[in-house]
Amino acid sequence: MKRILLVIxxxxxxxxxxxxxxxxxxxxxxFGFVPIGLFYQGCFSIAACLLMWLLVAFAWPAHLEEExxxxxxxxxxxx
Amino acid sequence: MIPAIFVxxxxxxxxxxxxxxxxxxxxxxxxxxxxxxxxxxxxxxxxFSLFGTNMTAFAILGSSGHAFSNxxxxxxxxxxxxxxxxxxxIFFVGTRVWALGKKHxxxxxxxxxxxxxECSHIGTVIFVVQAVLLVPYIIIxxxxxxxxxxxISGGLVPYWFGGAIVALVVMGYVFFGGMRxxxxxxxxxxxxxxxxxxxxxxxxxxxxxxxxSAANAMLASPALAPLLTRxxxxxxxxxxxxxxxxxxxxxxxxxxxxxTAEKMKHFKKTVxxxxxxxxxxxxxxxxxxxxxxxxxxxxxxxxxxxxxxVLATQGKNLAPEQRDELREQSAGDDVIMLLxxxxxxxxxxxxxxxxxxxxxxASDSQILALSTMFTEDVFAFYGHKQRFGEGVQVKAGRLxxxxxxxxxxxxxLRAPETIFELAIQYAFSGFAALSPLLIAxxxxxxxxxxxxxxxxxxxxxxxxxxxxxxHFVPAPAPGPSVVVWSLGSTEVLSRxxxxxxxxxxxxxxxxxxxxxxxxxxxxxxxRKPAPTTINRYFGV
Numbered sequence: 362m363k364r365i366l367l368v369i370x371x372x373x374x375x376x377x378x379x380x381x382x383x384x385x386x387x388x389x390x391x392f393g394f395v396p397i398g399l400f401y402q403g404c405f406s407i408a409a410c411l412l413m414w415l416l417v418a419f420a421w422p423a424h425l426e427e428e429x430x431x432x433x434x435x436x437x438x439x440x
Numbered sequence: 441m442i443p444a445i446f447v448x449x450x451x452x453x454x455x456x457x458x459x460x461x462x463x464x465x466x467x468x469x470x471x472x473x474x475x476x477x478x479x480x481x482x483x484x485x486x487x488f489s490l491f492g493t494n495m496t497a498f499a500i501l502g503s504s505g506h507a508f509s510n511x512x513x514x515x516x517x518x519x520x521x522x523x524x525x526x527x528x529x530i531f532f533v534g535t536r537v538w539a540l541g542k543k544h545x546x547x548x549x550x551x552x553x554x555x556x557x558e559c560s561h562i563g564t565v566i567f568v569v570q571a572v573l574l575v576p577y578i579i580i581x582x583x584x585x586x587x588x589x590x591x592i593s594g595g596l597v598p599y600w601f602g603g604a605i606v607a608l609v610v611m612g613y614v615f616f617g618g619m620r621x622x623x624x625x626x627x628x629x630x631x632x633x634x635x636x637x638x639x640x641x642x643x644x645x646x647x648x649x650x651x652x653s654a655a656n657a658m659l660a661s662p663a664l665a666p667l668l669t670r671x672x673x674x675x676x677x678x679x680x681x682x683x684x685x686x687x688x689x690x691x692x693x694x695x696x697x698x699x700t701a702e703k704m705k706h707f708k709k710t711v712x713x714x715x716x717x718x719x720x721x722x723x724x725x726x727x728x729x730x731x732x733x734x735x736x737x738x739x740x741x742x743x744x745x746x747x748x749x750v751l752a753t754q755g756k757n758l759a760p761e762q763r764d765e766l767r768e769q770s771a772g773d774d775v776i777m778l779l780x781x782x783x784x785x786x787x788x789x790x791x792x793x794x795x796x797x798x799x800x801x802a803s804d805s806q807i808l809a810l811s812t813m814f815t816e817d818v819f820a821f822y823g824h825k826q827r828f829g830e831g832v833q834v835k836a837g838r839l840x841x842x843x844x845x846x847x848x849x850x851x852x853l854r855a856p857e858t859i860f861e862l863a864i865q866y867a868f869s870g871f872a873a874l875s876p877l878l879i880a881x882x883x884x885x886x887x888x889x890x891x892x893x894x895x896x897x898x899x900x901x902x903x904x905x906x907x908x909x910x911h912f913v914p915a916p917a918p919g920p921s922v923v924v925w926s927l928g929s930t931e932v933l934s935r936x937x938x939x940x941x942x943x944x945x946x947x948x949x950x951x952x953x954x955x956x957x958x959x960x961x962x963x964x965x966x967r968k969p970a971p972t973t974i975n976r977y978f979g980v
Binding site (some may be wrong): 386410 | 538659665708713
């Protein structure tokens with residue numbers, strides 16, 4: 362279930378990049394000088410950061426790391 | 441000249457970092473130490489160096505120049521889409537490549553492909569395509585260095601001399617420092633640019649009398665108001681651009697960088713903070729590029745706007761060569777430099793010039809990657825490592841660095857810059873279309889070397905086809921595109937003012953989709969590697 366939600370989140374954010382609703386307008390100017398389309402895309406970058414945090418927190422491929430550490434230990438190599 | 445002094449101090453500093461890295465590695469003869477810093481980079485250096493590796497002159501000068509001509513759309517096209525797609529590819533592909541590198545000792549993508557698909561010469565074909573797509577970056581880095589030093593010094597440092605200095609410095613720290621030196625220099629460069637980029641936007645904003653009045657003045661001007669929206673850009677074109685960041689993980693220098701992390705957990709910070717780093721660097725560059733349109737007291741900017749106006753109003757009646765000339769005159773790649781010269785105090789202009797220089801010099805990673813690829817995929821693969829030993833392999837890598845830099849400098853002196861700017865555009869699409877190889881190798885047991893070969897040949901052929909098409913069909917004036925092939929009312933192939941459109945999309949979209957389809961179909965029809973090989977990658 363957790364994985365399905367993360368996949369939906371990734372697809373949804375990808376779709377939200379195509380913000381056709383702010384395509385033809387600069388208004389409102391956020392802080393009095395940032396066009397809304399640019400502000401939206403800036404917020405999109407912050408949302409991407411949050412999504413990456415979710416992926417790292419809930420879908421980190423820890424088994425790969427464990428496999429490497431296990432094989433290093435077996436071979437007596439420092440890691 | 442004062443800004444140029446700061447730039448020279450900066451160049452001395454990065455050269456010293458390279459030599460310091462050399463001293464740290466003294467006595468070590470292993471190829472893995474020189475080319476991959478013994479796979480020992482910590483989380484902080486890994487984040488900033490990986491990000492710095494991706495920050496080319498294109499990102500800094502090109503983004504503000506693109507925004508100057510096209511408006512705020514630049515950020516959504518190139519930055520925010522990269523802020524999503526690049527960390528996703530690092531998360532899914534980069535971590536797995538790191539693990540496979542640790543497990544099987546790979547140092548290049550081609551080594552992995554050869555082992556995964558049990559192939560030899562097909563790997564060499566992939567190496568050649570990757571190398572050919574990478575070389576223009578090195579050339580344009582040297583050209584950018586020559587131009588930047590020339591502008592910063594007010595013309596006192598000629599282009600040829602500036603290019604030579606940049607080539608020597610980059611060659612110096614890559615030659616001595618290898619991956620360790622390159623990673624440290626990239627970290628230093630990224631921090632420098634992040635710090636002074638923010639100061640620049642404040643200083644330039646104050647100099648222009650505040651952004652609020654500039655934005656409102658632009659909105660009131662019918663010619664400039666569209667730059668604050670995306671009304672001139674097709675949503676298909678905007679969507680197409682989300683395919684371009686797929687190129688990042690397929691670039692050999694980025695993939696090789698993924699092998700340098702000491703532990704896999706070091707990827708965590710890189711994945712999470714990558715979108716914020718992009719935001720911090722691109723947003724100021726794009727915003728300043730757009731706002732440069734309101735600057736009225738810089739003659740060079742006025743000249744660019746006049747060239748743009750002539751192109752828009754009289755372009756249809758002009759010859760293709762005249763249109764190309766006007767496009768070159770209206771290009772805004774130097775607007776950030778012009779704004780700095782006009783509004784920043786000399787010391788700050790110097791520091792920021794050094795920051796811009798840092799971005800321009802990002803070709804270091806490509807030079808090192810090409811050297812790594814040459815020594816591992818050709819020199820070592822064809823038996824020379826066994827014959828001469830690892831010490832000679834590292835020396836061959838260093839010799840290759842000198843030769844490729846000299847070659848790039850010689851070409852940079854003779855060829856027009858626009859050719860390589862175009863080549864880089866094709867290279868982005870080419871590497872994006874090579875990404876299915878990487879994904880198939882890692883995630884699909886059924887992929888085969890013949891599928892990989894079919895995809896690679898398709899990528900090479902499509903890059904050449906797009907280049908030839910754009911060469912023989914001149915770009916039209918701003919406005920409607922020239923339809924070259926249509927079926928009924930559907931425009932299949934068009935020449936747009938900025939490039940090519942296939943069914944309204946950029947060529948990268950069909951290139952990636954067909955590359956993936958070829959990989960799937962041809963792999964399904966051909967013999968798979970032995971089960972023992974597949975089990976080494978996917979477990980029993």
